[in-house]
Amino acid sequence: MHWLIDAADGGASERMLERARELTAQKRRVWWLTLPSNRNFALRRLAARGAALGAEAVHFQQVHQRVLAQAGRTGTFLSTGLRVARVGEALRELAGGRMPAPGEARLFARAIAELKRFEVAPEEVPVGDAESRRLQRVYAAYERAKGAALDPDDVARLAADLVAEGAWRPETDAVFAAGFWELSPLALSLLTAMERAGVEVWASLPEPPGPAEDPPRLPAAVAVWRAENPVHELRWVLAEIKRDLLVGGFDPLELALVVPPERLEATKMLAREYDLYLMDETYHAxxxxxxxxxxxxxxxxxxxxxxxxxxxxxxxxxxxxxxxxxxxxxxxxxxxxxxxxxxxxxxxxxxxxxxxxxxxxxxxxxxxxxxxxxxxxxxxxxxxxxxxxxxxxxxxxxxxxxxxxxxxxxxxxxxxxxxxxxxxxxVRLRARRPGGVALLSPREVSGRRYRKAYVLGASEGVYTLGEREDYFIPEEARRPWSEVFERIYAERGVLPRRLRGRDVHLWRSLRALADEVVISYPEADGGRPLEPEHDLVGAAEPRPMGPVPLVSRALSREGSGYRAPREGVPLPAPSGLSQVYRFDRSYGGCGFRSWLEAREGLRPDEDERPEWYRALERLAEAKREGRAPDPEALARWGMTPARFERLTFFPGVSFGELTVHVHAGEREGRTARVYRFGEEPLTEAEVRERLRDRWVEFIVAGTYLRRGYAVELWYWPLGGPPVRGYGADPQRDREAWVRKFQEMADQRRRWAERALERWRAARAEAVPGWHCRSCPFADVCRKDEVET
Structure with a gap:
């Protein structure tokens, strides 16, 4: 196997890239084996000097699945989430049926995954206290609960064994393992077996297990800057990236921005102000x-x-x-x-x-x-x-x-x-992004190299891999990594030490992430002064960041620059009372959403006309044109020709500057009936519930009540008879009912008048609240772009 020393400067990767390009030029197949998050980056590097036909970027899980598929080994596979589920079953079994908490199951699942990755069987778990003994029992119970199913580590072991047994026909001529800070015995077993199967294998590690080539180092120019505070620092860095793109001749894919995980969201939000598209390559829950x-x-x-x-x-x-x-x-x-x-x-x-x-x-x-x-x-x-x-x-x-x-x-x-x-x-996942300036956290920098990179927030204790002693098995029961490599085949079941000082390699990787690296840190935050991470910043004298350049003249407080109006524009005249009703009852008085609908021609999903409504419009069109309706259309509504002749479709009455319309109405003597059509059949109680808060029907009803009519409100379902919701009962006090009905109509009229007043006073400004959850326009009120 061709081992290379990965000095974190990209020299090892560059050496392997040269060899990979030589092989693809000879029309040979190449697998670039890397981390899942690095596949797109690796393909860009391979094709940087022209087409790299025959090269494929893969990760270990893909290789395992291909080996098993070629050997015809199928079965039940456990994902990471299902492994947690099986560990939960094991904990419940040992606890006498008590359901474990999700956090408890995840703790044991991580420990079991490490044991399996280093091929430690349940009976070989180092037992030093009650918790490690409990881990041993849970591990054994997990293996019983799993049965014949294969978790990711079982798949890795089986794939390595199949290749070692000659059951795999090589699908590639060379494998290049790059971007890893460590390789487990399972991974090394697979690579060693592939080499014995006739595949050319190259691998790089910071501390290779055997004799290794030390490739030429790639130079990196490092500049250090200090800012007054984190906001000043972030604005300065974003402005510098903008300058690189506009006048520096950089392509977005040649730049990278590394930020601490806790500052990712703030960075993405502020980048929109600078009109920067950041390609978020981090993992998210x-x-x-x-x-x-x-x-x-x-x-x-x-x-x-x-x-x-x-x-x-x-x-x-x-x-x-x-x-x-x-x-x-x-x-x-x-x-x-x-x-x-x-x-x-x-x-x-x-x-x-x-x-x-x-x-x-x-x-x-x-x-x-x-x-x-x-x-x-x-x-x-x-x-x-x-x-x-x-x-x-x-x-x-x-x-x-x-x-x-x-x-x-x-x-x-x-x-x-x-x-x-x-x-x-x-459970954390990564979403694929189409392009832009790479946005990375410390865990995504391994195996990458850019033309220019910015490392943000290099304060003491921020850039760390968080090495700490294991909860179950202490450092004294673990072995140095050299012994782990020595026993890959001689003796399985050796756990490596956790505390290895890998932060030093992380700092080296950050300082060598690009040909030109800009490291910055704030001198203080809102609560205290901050010290830089001296091993990351280095011995260079930090330069102070100057004033942050304006993103646009809109931010200028001097001169005759553009001044945004203090208030939003007023809402246009409403097209109908339904628009006012949505504004008041459904949108929580959000003028911005109503303005979007009115001015931009955007319509929410609830305004789409269903089929039954279009059928009603066809009947109204026939009545308006004085022609006979389609008998099939009448039959769909259960409507007789005589009833059709009596009905007036979409009649309206004046309401202030608006005209409100109901679906249909008819007058028979001194009785006026108002109809609302719908699709589903409803009971009388359901009809009253549906019509109770309707404004339009009650406004029309109130108008006819004042003219001395007896008014009834009906609901007409598709294919069924009309159902009366409100109307005088002949067996009860008619005058009392009319008074009550008039009060209901007047109350809804007042509601509508007050809502119309609020519409007139409203501005095209967002009103956050519960209604934002169902807004079809997403976060357009506070974002410059909306993901589609």
Whole structure:
């Protein structure tokens, strides 16, 4: 095997790239074996000097699967999430049926993964205390629970054995393993077996296990800058990147920005102000983005309800405001508050709260039979995701449902909700980006080299790999890495030491990440002065950052630069009362959303005309043109020709500067009937519930009541007879009913008038609140771009 010393400067990778290009020029096949996050970068490097036909960037898991597929070895494979589920089963078995917490299962799963990666069998686990003994028992129980299924480490071991046994026909002529800071015995076993199978194998490590070539080092010019504070530093760096792109002759893919993980979101947000597209190549948990946060909040709400959580549900917003004003949290307190508000105001907050809690209970109505129960839970999970547009349209949707299946395996029906939330927070994934300036965290810098790189926030203790002693097996029970390499074939089952000082190699990698490296650090943050990481910054004298250049003249406080108006533009005249109703009742008074609809021609999904409405419009068109309607169209509504002749479609009455229209109406003597059409059949009680808060129908009804008509409100379902919702009962006091009906109509008219006044006073400004969760325009009110 061709070993190279990886001095973190890119020299080893450059040496292997030269050899890989030689092989592809000879029309030979090449595998560039690297980390999953480095595949796109590796392909760009391979093709930097022309087409590299025959070269393929792969990672170890892909190689394992190809070896097994060629050998015809199939079976059940466990993902990382399912491994946690099986560990949870093992913990439950040893605890006498007690369901473990997701964090406990993940702790043991990580320990078992390390043991298997270094081929330590359950009986070989070093036992020094009660916890290591417990790990040994859980490891053995996990192997029993797993059965014949293969977890990622089983797959790696099997692939190495198949190659060593000659069961694999080489699919490549050469393998180049680059970008790794360490290789486990399983990985080395595979590479060694491939070399014996006739494959040319090259590998680089900071400390190779055998004689190694030391390739020429690539020079790197390092400049160090200090800023007054983190915001000053970030703005200065973003302005410098912008200058590199505009006047420095750099391509976006030639630049990289490395930031500490805790500053990733702030960096991405501020980059939009500078019109910079950053290609985020870091790993995220789904819960770190808005859709994932919403799903976790929904899952945790029944167990830990808070005033803020109540705003997740439009119908509970009044309860949320009251709880927030009183500083309440907890289910009992919120239930009591809901009952008190209902008694004082005659509302229905308490039953609504119980209905919401029931809808978030996956076991509500679940069958007793196990298979049917699990199917019920997964169907509930899918309904929960698809019931919110933000979740249903998210790129994470399939990931959400995959985590739900893994949570059911791990926690069973009783722990399903808690496990689902836990997996969403802990399992990390990487989204593919189309291009831009690479945005990296410290864990993604290995094996990369750019023309220019910026390392942000190089304060003491920030750039570290977080090495710490293992919870189960202490350092005294572990061996130096040299012994681990020596025993790959002679004796398996050696655990390496954890504390190896790898931060030094990280700092070397950061200082050699590009031909030109700019390292910066803030002198203080909001709470204290900060010291630089001296081994990363080096001995160079840091230069002070000057004033941050303006992004645009819009930020200028001097001269005649552009001054943005202090207030948003007023809303245009509404096209109809339905637009005012949406603004007031559905959008929480958000003028920005209503302005987008009116001015930009953007229409929310709820405004799309369904098929039944288009059928009604065709009947209205026939009536307007004085021609006979299509008999089939009449039959769809269960409407006779005589009734069709009596009906007036879309009649309107004046309401201020607007004209409000109902679907249809008819007059018979001194009785006026107002019809609202719909698709699904409803009972009389459901019709009243649907019409109760309608403004248009009651405004029209009030107009005819004042003219002395007896007014009835009806609902006409597709294919069924009309159902009366409101109207005088001949067997009851007619005058009392008319007075009550007039009061209802007047009240809704007042609601509409006040909403129209709020529309006139509103500006095209965002009003954040519960309604943002269902906004189809995503975060366009506070972002310059929206992911599609």
């Amino acid at each position: 789904p819960s770190e983005e808005e859709p994932g946060k919403l799903l976790v909040d929904l899952l945790r709400f029944p167990d830990h309800p808070t005033a803020e959580g109540l705003f997740l549900f439009e119908e509970l917003a009044p309860l949320g405001r009251a709880a927030l004003a009183r500083g309440l949290a907890g289910l009992d307190a919120i239930r009591k508050l809901a009952r008190q508000l209902d008694e004082a105001e005659g509302g229905r907050l308490a039953p609504t709260l119980e209905a919401v809690l029931a809808s978030l209970d996956p076991l509500a109505g679940a069958p007793a039979e196990d298979a049917a129960r699990r199917a019920h839970l997964l169907a509930w999970a899918e309904r929960l995701v698809d019931g919110r547009p933000l979740l249903a349209q998210s790129r994470w949707r399939e990931v959400f449902l995959l985590r739900a299946r893994e949570a059911l395996e791990a926690g069973g029906p009783e722990g399903f909700r808690a496990w689902w939330a836990g997996l969403l927070e802990r």
